[in-house]
Amino acid sequence: MASRMSSGALGKLAVRLRSSFWFLPALMVLAALALAPGLIALDHHLGSGPGERWPALFAIVDADGARQLMATIAGSMITVAGVVFSITIVALAQASTQYTPRVLRNFMRDRGNQMVLGVFLGVFAYCLGVMRTIGGDDGADFVPLVAVTAGLALALVAVAYLVFFIHHVAASIQSGQITRGIAADTLATIDRVFPDALEGEDTPAERDPDGGLRWHPVAAPQMGYIVSLDRDALLAFARERGVAVRMERSLGDFASPDLPIACIGAGEPPDDEARRCLASLFAIDSYRTIEQDVAFGIRQLVDVALKALSPGINDTTTAITSLDYLSLILRRLAGRRIEPRPIRDGGALRVLPAGPGFERLLALTFDQILENAHGNTAVLLRMLQAIEEARSGTDSPRRQRLLDDKRAVVAEVARRTASSGDALRRIEAQLAGAAGARETNGA
Template sequence: MKTKIYYWWQEMRSSFWFVPAMIVLDAVVLAAVLIGVDATVDLHIVERWPLIFGAGAAGARGLLTTVASSMITVAGVVFSITIVALALTSSQYTSRVLRNFMRDPINQVVLGVFVGIFAYCLVVLRTIRGGDEGAFVPSLAVLVGLILAFVGIAFLIYFIHHISMSIQASSILAAAAQDTINAVDHLFPNMLSKNADEEADGHRAIFLAEHTWTAIPAQKTGYIENVGLDALLALARERGIILRMERGIGEFVVEDTPLISVAGSGELDEQMTDELNALYVISRQRLVEQDVAFGIRQIVDIALKALSPGINDTTTAVMCVDYLTAILVRLSVRRIVTSLRLDKGELRVIARGPSFESLLAEAFDQIRQNAEANVAVLTRLLQALETIAGQTTNTRRRRALSQQADLIASAARRTISTPHDMTDIDISLTRLSHILGGHFQEHVSRMNGTESID
């Protein structure tokens, strides 16, 4: 249930209707309260300040009608600008970041403010009566309507500024990187101890091959957005079974294909199949909140679009590498949760999740493959590895960085033929070799045309 509620809340945050609907509801309540105050309380201040509060029924109707028509028109303009920004972002960068725009609270609030002011004016308008009908003009409510009109103007000016800033590459990358870093802090809160090697725990699961596994099929096709791991552990404890995830968060699963396997349960009934499927949230898209790899994928896709022949924007690709570096630096010092879940020392769940190596490959492999002969990007990739290597002493992670550096150096040697263009890359390789050491030094020696003295 907790997983479902979290999924529902994320869907609400990413919608263009939830926040505006709440603002419209608040505006209607505000109008009703102010009308009630005008109807029940004798406000002498209205008589003392006629220039501010004084207005006949016709004048009040005219004012609120003008405000209402203006606000609904501006709401249409705001919606149109937002759609244009979404289309531009999708074509210029990647469609993967559209959800970030839709989740932007400023875009949602601005749209809600204009629609809310429109709804407020409608509610107040219907209560205004002329002399023949028994005169009633809610002066306080009309004044607040005028104030809300000026508030709407301020929101319109700010929205134009905000949307012009938010479609810039730097803003898009910064927002995607910050969301990913927040996910890292949430999913991997524990710091990596100096001599820890959390991935090694996974090798202890080899002995489980002797078990007889029964696959539980997925009941839905889509991407796995979330999994209730605590609920999986509780179910495994209750049934006395071992569960092995066949698909992890962010992976695509097809209906009637294995989703999770069970050992030690004997006969599996339909109830268990339903219970296990209920612990998974499967949808049409991935969410960065539970899927760090998807946050990295968003930035990588922008880099690939920038490196494409049709755009050829090296500067944006370099910026992508910079923000990926910030994410990987944060990951390099965090303990990525082991795949094994124990209950009082007894194995219950074999989870499926990311490792530092897989996230490093996700970040750099495709950029390296598409940046061949691009000196600026290859150099920045090596500089990124240098920054990351300086933050971790973990042997396994430093080995992964060394392998990535070898691949980048090989791509540079294969595609860059001018010695002058290789200068910066050679310098970066030399600096990196001093940090990583080991077998990478031999590769640097070959790149420089000398033999290793080790």
């Protein structure tokens, strides 16, 4: 059980390492430091043979020349690494200002940025590792021809990575690339967290389906956002102790030590060890992540749309781009079973999970954008289209009613805030066309 109890901390560590700007570069530096003595050992084994056999490839130079070459490459690499870091910080600041601070971690976890920094630092470390062996070896000059030539080749590779980095940064700060990346991560999370297609209805579960259970609250171990949860470990905890567990907070929710994060259903109050074990299954951090939190992906796209609709930016095209991807995400959700279901073990209730249902995700997708889109006919028309696209992706009468209610709210705002007669005619045409298509499909 000890390994399961640490699953929350391990999940948080994995997320942090992936999104850190130092982990992959550190691994590449270690690899470079291991490569240097390996090639030097090969040079000791081969001697001057490579230089004599392939003089054009392994140019024979003296110790001073080899040392100067490695020093020049090392100095250039660390200088360019500083430039790369500076460009990255500028890109992060621009993305935070232009779009939303929530997208910063997307840049930090970008493998391209991490690889580029790792390449330059790795070549720098490699050159230092080779330089220390050039020259004196029992009074005789030793020039590791293979290692020096490899350093030169690595420098050329680093130059190619610099060109790639400039292109990559210029592309990654464009609104289309940012929204596409967020949507791709969100869709992958949906497939991972909600893999089952919806068959029939998907109504919210009762919070105490068996009734009569005595629920004992368990406080969160620290304040912050719930970023991951091992549901298998949660079931194992409940099964091994013969109790039921009810989640009071779901992934992405804020938790604090003065509020319960879960409750244990048992006849007798659980001991402190059981409370600590249960609390440790929830990974809590100072920021939300998208690995298990579908709502956070939607939140990022909504924030990009809100920033675009702000008076200081007034970028309707970016707002519509966000709605394009939100429409795709909502349609995917509309056809999946997402309401949390009770988990039983041989008829006994074990886990009552918590999570955002379709109604909450639907409100998150549209409500704030709607409040900031008054009079913006293009955005309101795209919202109506998105609702119809989501409606066509589900056969659930309950979800269709929720989408119809949201459509009525958007339509009311669109009619009331229409800036001209032409805008009102376009809105009515959209509503009439959607109603006609629905009647045709129903027929």
